[in-house]
Amino acid sequence: MRRIALVAWGLALAGLWIVGSAAAWVPRGWLPDPSLLVAVALGLRVPGAPGLLTAWAVGWTADLLSAGPLGQHALLDMSAWLLTRAAARRVDLARSVVLVPFVVGLSAAHVVGEWLLGGVPEPGRAALAVAIPHATANAAAALAVRRLFDALLGHVDSDDPLHGALRIDPGTGVR
Amino acid sequence: MLRALFERLRVPLLLALLVGLALLAIASDRRALARGARDAGWLGGFFLEVAAPIQKALSAPVDGVRNTWGNYVALLDVRDQNARLRERVAQLQEENLQFREALVESGRLRTIAEMRSEIEVPMRPAQVVGTDVSPWFHSVLIDRGRSDGVRAGMPVLTETGVVGIATATSRNAGRVLLLVDAQSSIDGIVQRSRARGIVKGTGGDGLEFEFFVRGDDVQVGDLVITSGFGGAYPKGLRVGEVIEVQADPSAFIHRAVLKPAVDFGRLEQVFVLLWRGPTLELLYEGEGDLPDREEAAAPAPETAAPAPAPRPGS
Numbered sequence: 308m309r310r311i312a313l314v315a316w317g318l319a320l321a322g323l324w325i326v327g328s329a330a331a332w333v334p335r336g337w338l339p340d341p342s343l344l345v346a347v348a349l350g351l352r353v354p355g356a357p358g359l360l361t362a363w364a365v366g367w368t369a370d371l372l373s374a375g376p377l378g379q380h381a382l383l384d385m386s387a388w389l390l391t392r393a394a395a396r397r398v399d400l401a402r403s404v405v406l407v408p409f410v411v412g413l414s415a416a417h418v419v420g421e422w423l424l425g426g427v428p429e430p431g432r433a434a435l436a437v438a439i440p441h442a443t444a445n446a447a448a449a450l451a452v453r454r455l456f457d458a459l460l461g462h463v464d465s466d467d468p469l470h471g472a473l474r475i476d477p478g479t480g481v482r
Numbered sequence: 483m484l485r486a487l488f489e490r491l492r493v494p495l496l497l498a499l500l501v502g503l504a505l506l507a508i509a510s511d512r513r514a515l516a517r518g519a520r521d522a523g524w525l526g527g528f529f530l531e532v533a534a535p536i537q538k539a540l541s542a543p544v545d546g547v548r549n550t551w552g553n554y555v556a557l558l559d560v561r562d563q564n565a566r567l568r569e570r571v572a573q574l575q576e577e578n579l580q581f582r583e584a585l586v587e588s589g590r591l592r593t594i595a596e597m598r599s600e601i602e603v604p605m606r607p608a609q610v611v612g613t614d615v616s617p618w619f620h621s622v623l624i625d626r627g628r629s630d631g632v633r634a635g636m637p638v639l640t641e642t643g644v645v646g647i648a649t650a651t652s653r654n655a656g657r658v659l660l661l662v663d664a665q666s667s668i669d670g671i672v673q674r675s676r677a678r679g680i681v682k683g684t685g686g687d688g689l690e691f692e693f694f695v696r697g698d699d700v701q702v703g704d705l706v707i708t709s710g711f712g713g714a715y716p717k718g719l720r721v722g723e724v725i726e727v728q729a730d731p732s733a734f735i736h737r738a739v740l741k742p743a744v745d746f747g748r749l750e751q752v753f754v755l756l757w758r759g760p761t762l763e764l765l766y767e768g769e770g771d772l773p774d775r776e777e778a779a780a781p782a783p784e785t786a787a788p789a790p791a792p793r794p795g796s
Contacts, residue, residue: 378507
């Protein structure tokens with residue numbers, strides 16, 4: 308389990324570094340939020356306390372690489388993990404056609420959360436001009452991040468009790 | 483049975499703990515920011531230290547291509563530009579002479595000279611190696627840190643004006659909160675009329691200048707400079723130009739929209755003023771002594787660049 312957590316954290320960290328470098332030449336908002344997407348991938352694959360703790364750690368790492376208030380990403384990414392777990396009990400998030408709109412909705416919820424915590428300046432046209440491309444970028448990258456995460460998990464110790472064993476069945480849910 | 487109960491409550495308990503910890507961190511960070519000081523702590527410092535070289539390496543190929551292309555395009559235009567600049571220099575020299583004459587006559591040259599010496603403090607040039615990972619916050623990562631004399635609370639500039647303030651430093655890297663960030667606010671004055679107000683970041687690409695109605699005169703085209711009050715920035719640094727005045731006669735506070743003096747979308751090299759205002763000096767007291775002016779200026783000639791001074795007549 309520790310290795311899975313490390314893989315998730317490493318993936319988020321690499322993503323954050325890439326986004327932090329690319330943001331200099333990509334228009335604002337057009338880059339995905341790696342910590343959010345890893346939190347979603349974790350929600351799909353890692354249940355219980357380890358998943359929750361890893362999502363929190365991923366968010367905390369994003370906080371340390373941002374000028375936003377410390378703890379904000381941690382709280383929001385943890386919420387993303389919880390929402391993903393809850394949604395996975397009702398719908399098959401493993402399917403792309405479900406995952407993409409879910410991530411769009413989650414990105415919108417993320418913006419509302421940031422606004423409530425004081426991160427987004429003011430709701431309005433300027434905020435939408437960032438929020439819409441950001442949600443689009445998140446949706447576009449969600450599948451890639453999930454697949455990358457799954458592929459990386461494939462290299463993790465196969466003795467891990469979760470390795471390749473977790474299936475999410477709509478209606479039954481996984482605890 | 484107790485164990486079974488603990489197993490059942492493990493996730494909710496952990497959730498409560500983590501939510502509490504995050505909320506506590508947010509509240510404490512907000513309090514620190516309201517005071518004007520923020521401390522990255524050892525963990526934040528570690529992340530800065532690791533992130534700076536990696537992000538610099540990741541940016542290098544794209545920066546290389548951009549610079550090569552930029553230099554090529556610039557070369558094509560250089561002859562025309564040179565002629566235009568020569569003409570402009572001559573024109574400015576003439577203007578300068580006239581201003582000097584006028585200033586000497588009005589006895590204000592000494593005041594200006596004092597102000598210049600006040601803001602001519604040692605600087606460290608720094609390269610921007612990364613930006614904020616969140617689209618909602620505006621900060622940059624620079625490749626200079628405590629080993630270069632850079633400390634949290636020091637103002638950061640370019641040759642065109644104020645960039646922001648260093649909020650966290652590690653040994654070899656630093657994070658700079660940009661002026662346009664919604665968490666930023668500084669005391670400014672209109673250079674022409676001396677109307678005083680607060681310059682706030684909008685969280686977008688612009689700035690907002692809030693000023694009091696009574697007797698204040700702010701017009702489109704006015705230059706807003708730092709006032710020196712508030713203790714974070716020295717007086718006289720360019721902040722932005724008024725592009726719109728939103729004067730509501732019924733409101734006590736008027737607002738003006740500023741175009742920042744700095745193009746935040748193209749930040750590559752910045753200068754860190756090795757100076758910390760008295761307020762921030764108090765707040766960041768535990769962070770170690772600042773280098774002396776002479777000491778900071780000694781190692782390299784690069785450290786003695788003058789700050790962007792206000793135009794005469796202020």
